[in-house]
Amino acid sequence: MIHYPAIVVIAPLVGALTAGILSFVEERYAYPAALIATGISCAAAVRDLIYVAGHGPIAYHMGGWAPPMGIEYRIDTLNAMVLVLITAIAFLNLAASRPNIKQEMPDRRPSFYAMYLLFVVGLTGVASTGDLFNLYVLIEITSLSSYTMIALGDRDRGPISALNYVFVGVIGASFYLLGVGYIYIKTGTLNMAEFATMIPTLQDSTTILTAFILCLVGVFIKMALFPLHVWLPNAYSYAPVGFARIVAPLMTKVMVYVMVRLMITVFGLDYIFIKLHIADTLVWLGTIAILAGGVMALAQTNLKKMLAYIIVCEIGYMVGGAWLGNNLGLTGAVLHILNDGLMTFALFLAVGNMVYKLDRVQIKDLKGLFAKMPWTMTGFVLAAFSIVGVPPTCGFFSKWYLILGAFKAGAWHFAAALIMSSLICAVLFFKVFEVCFFESPDTHVGHGSDTHGRHTTVAIQEAPAISLAVLGIAGISLIVVGMYSKTIVVRLIWPLLRS
Amino acid sequence: MKLLSLIVVCLTGGLLLYGTADLPDWGDPNTPASLHLSKYYIENAIRDTEVPNLVTAVLADYRSIDTMLETAVVFCAGLACFMLLRDFTPKKDHYYRHVPSGVILHVKNPDRQIIAGNEFEDMDKEWLPPDTIIKTVCRMLIPFIQIYALYVVAHGDFSPGGGFQGGVILGSSFILLAISYNLKYLLKRVSEKFLGILSAAGVLVYMGIGLAAMVLGGNFLDYEKYAPIFGEHHIRALGMLGVEIGVGMSVTAVMVIIYINIVSEGKHDEGL
Numbered sequence A: 001m002i003h004y005p006a007i008v009v010i011a012p013l014v015g016a017l018t019a020g021i022l023s024f025v026e027e028r029y030a031y032p033a034a035l036i037a038t039g040i041s042c043a044a045a046v047r048d049l050i051y052v053a054g055h056g057p058i059a060y061h062m063g064g065w066a067p068p069m070g071i072e073y074r075i076d077t078l079n080a081m082v083l084v085l086i087t088a089i090a091f092l093n094l095a096a097s098r099p100n101i102k103q104e105m106p107d108r109r110p111s112f113y114a115m116y117l118l119f120v121v122g123l124t125g126v127a128s129t130g131d132l133f134n135l136y137v138l139i140e141i142t143s144l145s146s147y148t149m150i151a152l153g154d155r156d157r158g159p160i161s162a163l164n165y166v167f168v169g170v171i172g173a174s175f176y177l178l179g180v181g182y183i184y185i186k187t188g189t190l191n192m193a194e195f196a197t198m199i200p201t202l203q204d205s206t207t208i209l210t211a212f213i214l215c216l217v218g219v220f221i222k223m224a225l226f227p228l229h230v231w232l233p234n235a236y237s238y239a240p241v242g243f244a245r246i247v248a249p250l251m252t253k254v255m256v257y258v259m260v261r262l263m264i265t266v267f268g269l270d271y272i273f274i275k276l277h278i279a280d281t282l283v284w285l286g287t288i289a290i291l292a293g294g295v296m297a298l299a300q301t302n303l304k305k306m307l308a309y310i311i312v313c314e315i316g317y318m319v320g321g322a323w324l325g326n327n328l329g330l331t332g333a334v335l336h337i338l339n340d341g342l343m344t345f346a347l348f349l350a351v352g353n354m355v356y357k358l359d360r361v362q363i364k365d366l367k368g369l370f371a372k373m374p375w376t377m378t379g380f381v382l383a384a385f386s387i388v389g390v391p392p393t394c395g396f397f398s399k400w401y402l403i404l405g406a407f408k409a410g411a412w413h414f415a416a417a418l419i420m421s422s423l424i425c426a427v428l429f430f431k432v433f434e435v436c437f438f439e440s441p442d443t444h445v446g447h448g449s450d451t452h453g454r455h456t457t458v459a460i461q462e463a464p465a466i467s468l469a470v471l472g473i474a475g476i477s478l479i480v481v482g483m484y485s486k487t488i489v490v491r492l493i494w495p496l497l498r499s
Numbered sequence B: 001m002k003l004l005s006l007i008v009v010c011l012t013g014g015l016l017l018y019g020t021a022d023l024p025d026w027g028d029p030n031t032p033a034s035l036h037l038s039k040y041y042i043e044n045a046i047r048d049t050e051v052p053n054l055v056t057a058v059l060a061d062y063r064s065i066d067t068m069l070e071t072a073v074v075f076c077a078g079l080a081c082f083m084l085l086r087d088f089t090p091k092k093d094h095y096y097r098h099v100p101s102g103v104i105l106h107v108k109n110p111d112r113q114i115i116a117g118n119e120f121e122d123m124d125k126e127w128l129p130p131d132t133i134i135k136t137v138c139r140m141l142i143p144f145i146q147i148y149a150l151y152v153v154a155h156g157d158f159s160p161g162g163g164f165q166g167g168v169i170l171g172s173s174f175i176l177l178a179i180s181y182n183l184k185y186l187l188k189r190v191s192e193k194f195l196g197i198l199s200a201a202g203v204l205v206y207m208g209i210g211l212a213a214m215v216l217g218g219n220f221l222d223y224e225k226y227a228p229i230f231g232e233h234h235i236r237a238l239g240m241l242g243v244e245i246g247v248g249m250s251v252t253a254v255m256v257i258i259y260i261n262i263v264s265e266g267k268h269d270e271g272l
Helices: A004-025 A027-053 A077-104 A109-128 A130-149 A158-186 A193-204 A208-221 A232-238 A239-269 A269-275 A279-298 A303-322 A327-356 A374-386 A396-411 A412-435 A463-481 A485-498 B002-020 B035-048 B054-062 B064-085 B132-154 B163-180 B183-191 B193-215 B223-232 B235-263
Strands: A058-061 A071-077 B092-098 B103-106 B121-124
Touching: A004 A027, A004 A058, A004 A077, A004 A109, A004 B193, A027 A058, A027 A077, A027 B064, A071 A077, A071 A109, A071 A193, A071 A232, A071 A327, A071 A463, A077 A109, A077 A239, A077 A327, A077 A463, A077 A485, A109 A130, A109 A239, A109 B064, A130 A158, A130 A239, A130 B064, A158 A193, A158 A208, A158 A232, A193 A239, A208 A239, A208 A279, A208 A303, A208 B002, A232 A239, A232 A303, A239 A303, A239 A327, A279 A303, A279 A412, A303 A327, A303 A396, A303 A412, A327 A374, A327 A396, A327 A463, A327 B103, A374 A396, A374 A412, A374 A463, A396 A412, A396 A463, A396 A485, A463 A485, B035 B054, B035 B223, B035 B235, B054 B064, B054 B235, B064 B193, B064 B235, B132 B235, B163 B183, B163 B235, B183 B235, B193 B223, B193 B235, B223 B235
Parallel strands: none
Antiparallel strands: A058 A071, B092 B103, B092 B121
16 A cells, blocks of 8 residues: 555645644744655655656545545656655755744744645645545645735735735635536536546536636636736735745646646546637737736846746746647646746745845845855856756756747747747846846945945855755756756656557 | 726626536436435445435545545634734733722833732723623523534534534634633633644644554545454444544634634734
8 A cells, every 4th residue: 555645745734733733832843843744745755756657647545435436646647746846845945944934034933834834735735636626625725825924924015915816816716616516517526537537428518618617717817827917926026935935936836737637637638629729829828928927027126026927927838838739838838847846946045045135136236146145146047047948957948848849739929939038038137147247236225235335245145054055956956857858758748648 | 997807707607607508407316416426425325434414424534635624724724813913012001900999000111010919900901891791691601502512513423513513613602701701811711822732733633533544554534444443333433523523623723713813903902
């Protein structure tokens, strides 16, 4: 009996509850408990991945009940990969963000760890469940914990951006739930695999079509696809650093995973590409999201906001790529879930380090940062290269598959948008590098940031060693994943698409 | 913008109407929803689980992981209220009541505090003397409400009820105590620390039952695996009772946590 699929989700939940209790009893043990819980979860996820790559999918029956009656957690190569990404980032971020959390919320740190772990429970659960309603419950946990965390961020604007997020997020979740309701009334089942066996006989049903559209719109709201993205930039840039570093790389990517899961496993590629004619529209939506995200990112003066708009842009890559309707596009989209998670994590790690020292990250405040924080900036440059798509960083390879897919599908507009966005990202990041490298900080600095006075400029003022070490790991993983992307595609993604 | 919203609403409504075109008829017994899973549950739940209440059997056994995660959602809500609203800043002004004479002292200097003892009583600005009639009536009612709540928790697997409902009733009895006396009185009886631990412990009880089943060689939450310890008889009902108690603990604590933090804006002062 293999229990790893359950342990991945349960370990953080045990950790969350233990941290919750410890926050009232013995505060200083809350952090080790959280670290151990994410560590166990990560180890179990790696074990899952190794098993699945060798032996094929695992189906874990919760409560010992076989699927249509009970709830099944089903791990195949796709979600094993996503689970490793989630748990690894959760573990590393917890190690890296301890100084930031201490700095930002001295009085409610232990409960922060409990909430953080609940968020991880939600994400890992969403990635491993094989039941449509269970997915909704887990989305609820994820959302509730992220609303709270975002409200705890920036003192003035955190609560209001969290409130906006609550309104939009609840609407998104309700759309998804309504879709699940339609599915249930038409089929009587909530199990993804069983629903997939029924879909060939229900192809002409308008109810199923409505259900599909409702689920898709719900997921689009949650992943912040362009016209539905309004909640994202404020929410992510005003969140506390320790949380922004996990929510920014993972939340939207996990929702992209849900979309891919709905496409591949639940509704099936035959239904969505042959029966329905919406693929072109969605590729256009992806194209628009890429361009709009890029243009809006250009207009930002705050580094965090700029990165948030880059996330909106990257969502366009994955949605457009997945809906191109060929294996190459879908491969690119799935690979980009992994790569974009890592790239965004590295970027936010670097930005978090800057926030730790500078407090404000308006782009004009970053003058002379290469001299002051050389290691942080090295990591930032590496992640930026990956976003732009410079080989051998991993961002290049997923973009390569996406562009090949676009050519094969004849979606020239999408290919053009991909190349355009690389250029826009290059402009964006070189604008930042220019300020950080060439402009000396002795010109007048506004609004009392940390860089007042000449004597602070030359001395190296780096973030804590643990944050830098994690940034180093993230940076190296960008290159390693890039170099092994062929293996990842052949071993993990293609077997999935072929079946 | 209003026009745009109207268009979106109309489109969504149109989509929902379009979706209903293919729906089964109202009350039709031959729909997939009533022929597939619910048919299985109705026919086999009692044989499988030995629990007469089918709803509980589905919630706490067939789909028990859902219910566990819902309890985690409840815990998350309580934690969210605590984190967002709890105000740890110390009070600037202090009020004391001289018990024998009823005179109230207002001390503005935070360094000078009167040690509350028999003579002086620590109090807050919003304090109002509780009404004797309300106090007496509630004091008599609360034990009955609590007994009823425990009954609802314990009978979840036999009759309508269960951890969520019982927990809400139990929690509301504490809230009634806070309303009829005052918040400080409630917090003297059940401390914030106790509530915080209880809210997490409830979910831990649920998970503990699941994890122990795992240790005994089954899947997570497979109550059947307790048979060697507790005997075959009604083993699943027993497992369900256990998890219902866990749910009840969490829900009770979270109800009270949400109430005390919202009503006093996180300050835990006297008053309502």
